[in-house]
Amino acid sequence: MNTLARVGTSICTNPETRALHVTASCCKNRAARIRVGKGDRPLTYEQALHPHHIGHRKGWLSQHTSNLMGENGAADRTVEDVFVRRFIFGTFHNCLANEIVIKRRGNMLVVCALMLQRLPPQKFYFLIGYTETLLSHFYKCPVKMEVQTLGDKAVYKYL
Amino acid sequence: MAAHTLNIYMLSLGRMHCHIYGRNVHKALNRATYATALSTNNSSPNKGFPDRGSRGPIIRRPRREEGEPRKDRMPVDQDWTAVYPTAAPFRPGSVPLPVRMGFPVKRGVPPEKKGNLELIKIPNFLHLTPTAIKKHCEAMKLFCTEWPSALDTNVKCDEHFPIKIECKDYVSAGTSIRNPSARIVNLRVSICPNYDYAMYLLTVLYHESWKTEAWESEKTVADMEEYSWEDSPSQKNALSTLVRMQIAGEVEGDAVRDKLLGRPEVQEYRESVIRLMNEGESESSILQYREAVKKLLKL
Numbered sequence: 001m002n003t004l005a006r007v008g009t010s011i012c013t014n015p016e017t018r019a020l021h022v023t024a025s026c027c028k029n030r031a032a033r034i035r036v037g038k039g040d041r042p043l044t045y046e047q048a049l050h051p052h053h054i055g056h057r058k059g060w061l062s063q064h065t066s067n068l069m070g071e072n073g074a075a076d077r078t079v080e081d082v083f084v085r086r087f088i089f090g091t092f093h094n095c096l097a098n099e100i101v102i103k104r105r106g107n108m109l110v111v112c113a114l115m116l117q118r119l120p121p122q123k124f125y126f127l128i129g130y131t132e133t134l135l136s137h138f139y140k141c142p143v144k145m146e147v148q149t150l151g152d153k154a155v156y157k158y159l
Numbered sequence: 160m161a162a163h164t165l166n167i168y169m170l171s172l173g174r175m176h177c178h179i180y181g182r183n184v185h186k187a188l189n190r191a192t193y194a195t196a197l198s199t200n201n202s203s204p205n206k207g208f209p210d211r212g213s214r215g216p217i218i219r220r221p222r223r224e225e226g227e228p229r230k231d232r233m234p235v236d237q238d239w240t241a242v243y244p245t246a247a248p249f250r251p252g253s254v255p256l257p258v259r260m261g262f263p264v265k266r267g268v269p270p271e272k273k274g275n276l277e278l279i280k281i282p283n284f285l286h287l288t289p290t291a292i293k294k295h296c297e298a299m300k301l302f303c304t305e306w307p308s309a310l311d312t313n314v315k316c317d318e319h320f321p322i323k324i325e326c327k328d329y330v331s332a333g334t335s336i337r338n339p340s341a342r343i344v345n346l347r348v349s350i351c352p353n354y355d356y357a358m359y360l361l362t363v364l365y366h367e368s369w370k371t372e373a374w375e376s377e378k379t380v381a382d383m384e385e386y387s388w389e390d391s392p393s394q395k396n397a398l399s400t401l402v403r404m405q406i407a408g409e410v411e412g413d414a415v416r417d418k419l420l421g422r423p424e425v426q427e428y429r430e431s432v433i434r435l436m437n438e439g440e441s442e443s444s445i446l447q448y449r450e451a452v453k454k455l456l457k458l
Contacts, residue, residue, distance in 0.1 A: 044276075045261055045270055045275070045276065045277065046276055049262065053262075057261070057262040058277070059277055059280035059281055060280060061280065063280075063282070064333070065333075066333065070340075072339075073333045076333070076334075077333065080334075097274065098274070098276050099276065101248070101276065101279050101280050103248070103282075104333070105246060106336070107333060107334055107335060107336050110248070112248045112279050114274060114276065114279075117225075120220075139334050140334060141334040141335075146247065146248050148250065148251070148252075148274075148279075150273070150274045153274070154270065154273065154274030154275065156261075156264065156270060157264055
């Protein structure tokens with residue numbers, strides 16, 4: 001006990017010795033990546049490709065002119081995008097097949113979504129109308145939804 | 160006895176239900192009649208579905224089959240502008256091409272177009288085929304006028320219009336239709352010594368010229384900078400002379416006046432009078448006037 005305490009103090013007081021612990025797992029990137037598993041988990045193209053593939057093998061989910069040189073409003077558009085994504089994720093609960101694509105043409109917001117055929121068409125129509133009206137009133141600009149439905153998710157690979 | 164009363168109660172409940180949910184009639188009645196023999200088993204006939212309390216069993220309408228996608232019903236000579244009239248995202252059921260997009264899996268091919276988000280992400284130009292652009296141009300021609308043929312070189316343009324004003328329009332994406340940088344207007348003039356003062360003057364003049372004062376609407380004939388022949392004494396005299404010349408057999412009226420105005424001799428006379436009045440008297444202008452009068456009076 002005493003010897004240990006003496007060793008500990010000597011490391012702390014002696015300026016030439018340093019004890020540094022580094023764990024390799026902390027340095028790994030974990031953003032937007034689904035790790036390799038048993039091989040039974042289906043992934044879409046969007047989920048399978050990691051963020052460093054954006055621009056090379058993946059496109060952009062949101063398009064607007066604010067990120068060009070000399071243009072304003074980039075932060076506002078980003079915040080709008082985040083809100084719209086969460087809103088639609090919640091409104092069409094469990095029906096989304098993939099991420100939402102947001103396009104801006106002039107002052108019009110076009111939301112392109114791929115949905116699964118989990119609800120009867122009448123309910124889909126109601127929810128689409130509800131989303132469009134609510135978001136138009138909220139953002140004071142025309143909002144249009146372009147929805148395509150699939151039977152099931154398009155699987156790219158299994159991890 | 161107790162069971163019997165209970166069953167009647169259930170029957171009446173069933174009847175109540177069928178007012179609200181018309182389709183439940185059958186099932187409710189069945190439940191009531193079978194329950195007489197058996198012990199009162201209140202569980203719903205749909206096993207495995209959550210108990211819906213007093214609402215009744217879930218009716219699952221048979222799922223409607225989805226129709227054929229549009230691409231299977233497209234004739235070869237169809238009007239593509241009807242499929243994509245405006246800018247729209249890619250629809251795999253509407254585009255009859257076997258497009259594949261994406262990074263292929265190992266020893267595989269790029270993913271197909273059905274459910275492909277990459278094809279939706281990119282901007283497409285399916286609404287801008289050559290036929291579509293021709294249609295746009297035809298529609299816009301109604302609003303265009305010809306470029307003046309005299310202004311065919313840049314030098315001539317500069318001569319007549321020394322001051323050039325550039326207004327920029329911006330197309331940008333945001334919630335507002337206005338773009339603050341579109342307010343900047345560029346004025347271009349050829350060199351003069353005091354550049355800044357000249358720019359200031361021109362900007363002020365530009366803005367002032369657009370303003371219409373109230374008294375401008377009271378402009379009279381005497382104030383006109385140029386001589387205009389319409390509604391002038393010269394026009395009236397000329398027309399009355401011509402009318403008197405032609406009086407035999409023709410009906411007086413506005414139709415005659417318009418016809419007379421359209422005749423080439425009258426137009427020539429008009430040109431010569433305008434030239435005389437605006438430019439002053441000179442050898443050539445008087446000669447022109449003389450010729451025009453001779454033609455008009457058929458001398």
